[in-house]
Amino acid sequence: MDKRKVILDCDPGHDDAFAIMLAVQHLDVLGVTTVGGNSPLANVTRNALKVLEVIGHADDVPVYAGHSCPMVAPLVTAPMFHGESGLDGPVVPEPTHVAQAEHAVDFICRTVMEQDDLTLIATGPLTNIAAAINREPRIVERVREVCIMGGSVTYGNWTPTAEFNIYVDPEAAARVFESGLHVKMCGLNLTRQAAFDEGTVERFRSLGTRAGDFAADLTEFFIGAGRSVNDTHVGCMHDACAVAWLVDPTLIRAVPMHIDVELAGTLTRGMTVCDYRHLCGPDPAVDLYRDPLHAPRGKRPNAEAALELDHDRYVDLVCSTLEAYD
Ligand code: RIB
Numbered sequence: 605m606d607k608r609k610v611i612l613d614c615d616p617g618h619d620d621a622f623a624i625m626l627a628v629q630h631l632d633v634l635g636v637t638t639v640g641g642n643s644p645l646a647n648v649t650r651n652a653l654k655v656l657e658v659i660g661h662a663d664d665v666p667v668y669a670g671h672s673c674p675m676v677a678p679l680v681t682a683p684m685f686h687g688e689s690g691l692d693g694p695v696v697p698e699p700t701h702v703a704q705a706e707h708a709v710d711f712i713c714r715t716v717m718e719q720d721d722l723t724l725i726a727t728g729p730l731t732n733i734a735a736a737i738n739r740e741p742r743i744v745e746r747v748r749e750v751c752i753m754g755g756s757v758t759y760g761n762w763t764p765t766a767e768f769n770i771y772v773d774p775e776a777a778a779r780v781f782e783s784g785l786h787v788k789m790c791g792l793n794l795t796r797q798a799a800f801d802e803g804t805v806e807r808f809r810s811l812g813t814r815a816g817d818f819a820a821d822l823t824e825f826f827i828g829a830g831r832s833v834n835d836t837h838v839g840c841m842h843d844a845c846a847v848a849w850l851v852d853p854t855l856i857r858a859v860p861m862h863i864d865v866e867l868a869g870t871l872t873r874g875m876t877v878c879d880y881r882h883l884c885g886p887d888p889a890v891d892l893y894r895d896p897l898h899a900p901r902g903k904r905p906n907a908e909a910a911l912e913l914d915h916d917r918y919v920d921l922v923c924s925t926l927e928a929y930d
């Protein structure tokens with residue numbers, strides 16, 4: 605069966621690196637585009653090239669640099685989790701490959717118009733995706749769907765209500781959710797289930813591949829960062845979930861949902877406001893799935909929200925992917 609054609613827009617980032625490795629192995633990645641987020645644009649672009657060189661695909665998967673800062677807000681980065689380089693931990697030589705001269709947004713627009721049945725995957729702030737929609741509105745009807753790591757049905761991470769990717773560029777996120785594109789949202793409520801621990805690190809190292817060792821180093825650093833910042837003892841490779849969902853849809857249980865992005869809230873700017881009233885029974889606190897046919901109606905869904913991950917099969921998929929890179 606032909607592999608699904610995708611463009612992966614990302615801000616590597618440790619978990620973006622896992623997203624790249626999963627996508628390149630299982631999907632037809634027409635290009636990797638980069639956006640300022642975890643680290644400034646120059647860093648995330650260099651890191652995308654590094655990851656592709658580690659897995660031996662820098663010659664066949666081109667990288668395009670995109671927007672360096674959000675549409676309206678100033679750039680916020682996350683060096684406390686990803687280090688100053690954006691990919692601290694693994695020792696990887698400087699890339700010998702360079703990014704394409706074409707801007708990421710031009711590449712996205714051109715490719716969407718040239719290719720049928722294309723899927724967009726976004727694992728960073730949605731600046732490039734929103735800019736592409738503004739540049740070429742026909743994207744909305746031509747793109748099969750956009751699968752993102754971002755937002756949350758429940759709690760945030762950068763603030764109590766906002767997840768980092770949406771918080772960095774909420775105007776871009778609002779543009780994407782209200783565009784008419786079908787959005788598959790892998791929010792924090794889902795990706796916090798994708799925890800890797802020291803046992804996972806050992807499992808990666810036991811694979812005996814360069815990609816396995818690279819993944820072990822990435823995870824070890826990420827666990828350490830989580831321990832020092834939040835006193836946690838696992839590392840959640842959030843972004844890989846968005847790719848895994850497309851690779852094996854049975855890994856994730858999702859529900860239709862209307863999702864808006866808060867732009868003006870003092871305490872809630874960047875929050876993905878999820879309307880799941882249509883899924884709630886008489887007592888919304890009781891059960892998300894009870895009696896959905898008679899639940900109060902919510903807004904017409906514009907997205908799918910991922911709710912449950914099959915953790916063990918997800919880790920197995922990651923391991924088999926790393927093993928496949930010789
Ligand atoms: O909140 C997690 C998201 O923010 C991930 O995409 C991570 O890479 C950071 O960009």
Ligand code: CA
Pocket residue numbers: 614615616617619620641642727728843
């Ligand atoms: Ca990311």
